[in-house]
Amino acid sequence: MDRQAIMEQGLTQPLVAPLLSPAARRRQLREKVIAGFITLMAFTGIAALILIIIFVAKEALALFTEPEARHEASLSKMFLAQDVAPGRPPFRWQPVSKVPKVSMIPLFVGTLKTTAVSMLVAVPLGVFGALFAAEFAPRRLRELLKPVIELLAGIPSVVLGFFALMVMSTVVKEALGFDRPLNAMLAGLGLALAIVPVIFTVSEDALTSVPRSYREASLALGATPWETAWKVVLPAAAPGILAACVLGFGRAIGETMIVLMASGNADVISWSLGDSARSLSATIAAEMGEVVVGSPHYSLLFFIGVQLFIFTFVLNLIASTWTRRVVRKLTGGAS
Amino acid sequence: MSLNPNAPRPKMEARELTLRYGTKAAIQKVSLAILDRRVTALIGPSGCGKSTFLRALNRMNDLIPGANHTGTILLDDMDIHDRSVDVVDLRRRVGMVFQKSNPFPKSIFENVAYGLRVGGMKDKSALEQRVEKSLRGSALWDEVKDRLHESALGLSGGQQQRLCIARAMAVEPQVLLMDEPASALDPIATAKIEELIHELKATYTIAIVTHNMQQAARVSDRTAFFYMGELVECGATEQIFTNPREKRTEDYVTGKFG
Numbered sequence: 001m002d003r004q005a006i007m008e009q010g011l012t013q014p015l016v017a018p019l020l021s022p023a024a025r026r027r028q029l030r031e032k033v034i035a036g037f038i039t040l041m042a043f044t045g046i047a048a049l050i051l052i053i054i055f056v057a058k059e060a061l062a063l064f065t066e067p068e069a070r071h072e073a074s075l076s077k078m079f080l081a082q083d084v085a086p087g088r089p090p091f092r093w094q095p096v097s098k099v100p101k102v103s104m105i106p107l108f109v110g111t112l113k114t115t116a117v118s119m120l121v122a123v124p125l126g127v128f129g130a131l132f133a134a135e136f137a138p139r140r141l142r143e144l145l146k147p148v149i150e151l152l153a154g155i156p157s158v159v160l161g162f163f164a165l166m167v168m169s170t171v172v173k174e175a176l177g178f179d180r181p182l183n184a185m186l187a188g189l190g191l192a193l194a195i196v197p198v199i200f201t202v203s204e205d206a207l208t209s210v211p212r213s214y215r216e217a218s219l220a221l222g223a224t225p226w227e228t229a230w231k232v233v234l235p236a237a238a239p240g241i242l243a244a245c246v247l248g249f250g251r252a253i254g255e256t257m258i259v260l261m262a263s264g265n266a267d268v269i270s271w272s273l274g275d276s277a278r279s280l281s282a283t284i285a286a287e288m289g290e291v292v293v294g295s296p297h298y299s300l301l302f303f304i305g306v307q308l309f310i311f312t313f314v315l316n317l318i319a320s321t322w323t324r325r326v327v328r329k330l331t332g333g334a335s
Numbered sequence: 336m337s338l339n340p341n342a343p344r345p346k347m348e349a350r351e352l353t354l355r356y357g358t359k360a361a362i363q364k365v366s367l368a369i370l371d372r373r374v375t376a377l378i379g380p381s382g383c384g385k386s387t388f389l390r391a392l393n394r395m396n397d398l399i400p401g402a403n404h405t406g407t408i409l410l411d412d413m414d415i416h417d418r419s420v421d422v423v424d425l426r427r428r429v430g431m432v433f434q435k436s437n438p439f440p441k442s443i444f445e446n447v448a449y450g451l452r453v454g455g456m457k458d459k460s461a462l463e464q465r466v467e468k469s470l471r472g473s474a475l476w477d478e479v480k481d482r483l484h485e486s487a488l489g490l491s492g493g494q495q496q497r498l499c500i501a502r503a504m505a506v507e508p509q510v511l512l513m514d515e516p517a518s519a520l521d522p523i524a525t526a527k528i529e530e531l532i533h534e535l536k537a538t539y540t541i542a543i544v545t546h547n548m549q550q551a552a553r554v555s556d557r558t559a560f561f562y563m564g565e566l567v568e569c570g571a572t573e574q575i576f577t578n579p580r581e582k583r584t585e586d587y588v589t590g591k592f593g
Contacts, residue, residue, distance in 0.1 A: 139400060213437035217499070220395060221450035221506055222427035231453070236440050 053309065059302035062294070069296035073102045093267035093278065095287070095297045102300055104307070106267040110184065110277030114259055117188020117273060118195060118252045123245055125192070126199025130241075133200075134207035135229040146204065153197030161261035164190030169262065178274035182264035185273040190258040195248040202247060206240020207233060239323050246319040250312050256281040280304050345409075346371040346510055346540040347392055347429070352406035354387055356399065361387040364406070365566045367559055369510070374532060374541045376555035376572065378548065380592070383561040385544045389512050392542065393429035394422050410510070427454065430508035434515040436495035438487035438502070443470075443479050446487045446498055450506035465505055473501035474531055493524025500531065504539075511535065513543040517550065529554050548588055552576050560584045 020028075063069050073095075081090035082103065092101035129149070133142050168189060169181040176185065210233045218228040234241070256279075264276025265286060284301050291298045345368035352365045362384035369375050369392070377385040387396065394415060396402040408415045415425050427450075438446050447466040448456075456462055466483075470476040475497045479490070487498055496516060503511060513532075517525040532554045535541060545551050551558055552572060559569040560583075568575065568584045579585045586592055 211437070213433060213435060214439060216395065216398070216431075216433065217437045217439065217502075218449070218453075219398065220393060220426055220431035220433075221453065221502065222423050223450070223453040224423055227453045231449070232439055 056302050056305045056309070060299055060306045063296065063299040063303055066296070066299075069299055072100050072296040073300050077102050078104045089269065091269055093283070095300060100297070102296075103267075104304070106269050107278055107280045107283055107304070109269050109271075110263065110267075111253060111279040111281075113184040113271070113273065113277050114187040114191060114263060114279055115249070115252045117185055118191035119245070119249060121189060121192040122195045122199055122248055122252075126196045126244065126248065127203050127241060129196070129200045130203035130207055130244075131229055131234065133204050135225065135233060146201075149197050149200050152193070153201065155194075157194055157255060157257040158261075160190055160193045161258040164193070164258060164262040176274065180264060180274065180276055182262055182276055183274050184263060184277035187259045187263035187277060187279070188273070190262045191252050191255055194255055194258060195251050198251055199244045199248040202244035203237070203241045206237040206244065209240070210236045239327050242319060242323045242326065246316060249315060253311060253315075254281055254308060256285045260285050280308050343370040343373055345369060346411065347542075348409045349388070349391070350407045350409070352388070352391065352404060352408060354384075354391055354396065354402065354404045357401045360564055362391075362561075362564045362566075365561075367566055367569055369540060369542050370557060371540050372536055372538070373556040374536050374543060374554055376551035376558045377542065377544045377561060378546075378551050378558060378587070379561035379567075380587070381546075384564040385559075385561045386514055388561070389514055389542060389544050390431075392510070392512055393426050393431055395431065397422065427506050428508050429510040429512060430503035430506060431512045432496070432500050432503050432514065432516045434518055436492060436499050436519070438490070438495050438498050440486065440488055442484045443487045443490070443498060444483040447502050447505050450502060454506055469501040469505040470498075472504050472535070473497045474527060475501055491524075493520050493527060496520060496524070496528060497531065500528070504535075508539070510540045510542070513541065515544050515546060518546060525550070548576075548590075560587060562587070 063073055082092075082101065084090060084092075091103040091105040093103055093106050094101040129145075133145050137145060164186055165182070169186050172178070172183075172186050172189065173181045178185070214232050214236055215228055218232045219225070223231070259277075259279045260282040263279060263282060265278045265282060266276035267278045268275050284304055287297070288301055291301060347369040349365055349367050352362060353360060354362045365384075365388060367388070377389060379385050390396045391404065391408060392415075396404075404416075410425070410429065413420065439449060441449070444466055447469050448462050451462055451465055456465070467476060467480075470479060475494060478494060479498075482489075487495065490498060496519075500511075500513075500516070517528045520528065529550065532541060532543065536556075543551075543554065555572045557570065558572040558575040560567045560575065560579075560581075562583055568579060568581045570580075575584060576588050579588060
């Protein structure tokens with residue numbers, strides 16, 4: 001019978017009402033209720049996220065609509081060099097001085113410096129640590145190492161910041177010969193403490209999920225354990241490791257408390273890691289408590305939030321396309 | 336037989352080999368010679384220790400925590416567990432093909448070139464030559480020559496397994512160990528692998544573990560029957576299948592148990 005015939009038959013014959021047993025009806029109802037509950041939960045989470053974005057953007061929008069704010073904090077004042085008295089820096093973040101100076105550039109530089117330091121330290125530590133745990137550590141040590149590092153991930157950032165402030169600052173200053181105890185280097189190292197566990201844990205999971213057959217094949221071809229780890233296991237786990245680094249980066253750029261406590265928070269533009277730095281997130285945290293609600297300064301802080309959001313979003317986008325490219329290159333096309 | 340100068344000498348030989356995982360013995364006092372340029376089939380029911388024996392020959396069991404052994408394994412009269420033997424060198428001389436085809440998630444070319452690269456071969460044209468030679472050797476060249484730089488994971492199961500054989504051959508080992516190389520393949524792919532084994536024995540010494548009795552009969556010159564961790568009987572394949580000395584061998588090869 002072809003499809004046409006089946007359909008016609010379906011039309012001509014009266015439908016017999018299906019008889020559902022009470023048990024089946026209860027089962028179907030239960031399924032519907034559970035599915036509805038899960039859908040509701042999922043959409044509540046998504047709705048919260050969207051509302052946050054809308055709220056933050058709305059507060060920042062005043063910057064472009066209110067005349068007073070447009071005068072005090074125009075885009076050119078935020079991003080371009082300002083004409084000031086000779087000898088004064090053209091980029092400054094002093095939003096509450098008599099003549100407010102609202103350049104974002106020092107904040108970008110500060111964020112970039114602390115994040116870069118933390119990634120440069122944390123990526124090798126996290127990835128090689130994971131490689132050690134997954135490939136070289138004896139089983140007992142590995143079983144000890146993993147929970148300990150995951151425990152480190154649970155330390156509140158204020159504690160890490162306190163540690164950086166009270167203990168690491170003198171050590172770093174003495175060891176590197178910096179003038180100031182609180183600087184971009186210290187903040188970056190403090191951040192690294194927070195993101196090493198993230199990168200380690202996610203990378204380790206990616207590495208251990210590489211099939212054992214790859215390792216056996218490599219070793220049977222006369223590769224050493226290191227060659228096996230480096231040329232077979234690591235590339236096979238590359239997408240997971242890149243994801244780990246992106247997660248770490250997201251944490252580093254958004255992490256507030258450690259940077260607030262350890263960076264010195266001065267709005268200087270310099271590429272020296274020994275100078276103080278002021279990051280975007282720490283600026284919000286430091287100033288939000290005292291700002292006049294609805295003032296240009298208030299909108300500015302929300303605008304910083306929008307920028308942070310955009311950075312992370314763009315970075316995630318870049319990372320996911322990059323991951324796809326790397327995967328294609330490593331696997332030579334398929335999968 | 337040993338008086339005959341043309342008789343093949345043993346390429347590898349196990350003497351009184353006992354292998355344990357922890358305290359549980361997987362094989363007990365096995366003495367078996369793998370003859371030079373012959374195909375030796377290892378048969379027996381599941382769990383009889385044939386795979387464990389095979390993996391002992393290139394020390395793959397070293398990777399399993401708790402595995403230990405007594406007795407000796409000789410490769411050309413050299414004890415492979417001797418301190419002077421580097422396990423990486425051993426595995427370059429004694430290659431292995433696994434039950435499940437396991438190409439790396441790399442291109443076809445890179446899969447075959449991998450062993451050569453880790454062995455220190457850098458010259459591009461030499462690499463290309465060896466890759467082509469190995470792929471021709473495993474009868475895969477005509478099927479993949481136009482897609483060498485595509486992923487190996489895009490090949491069919493049988494092609495993947497022949498790729499793994501090509502990969503193992505590329506490093507030019509003297510002995511090739513095959514652990515049920517065709518068990519996951521369809522009959523046509525299996526026939527190709529068996530044909531390949533026939534061709535390879537001119538150059539290589541081969542030991543093959545198989546569950547398939549017909550396959551053992553077809554491809555091997557000698558057959559060793561393992562049962563419950565012991566070597567029950569070893570002899571010319573024809574003799575094992577037509578005129579076994581032991582009752583247990585006869586019962587197994589005639590299908591009374593297995």
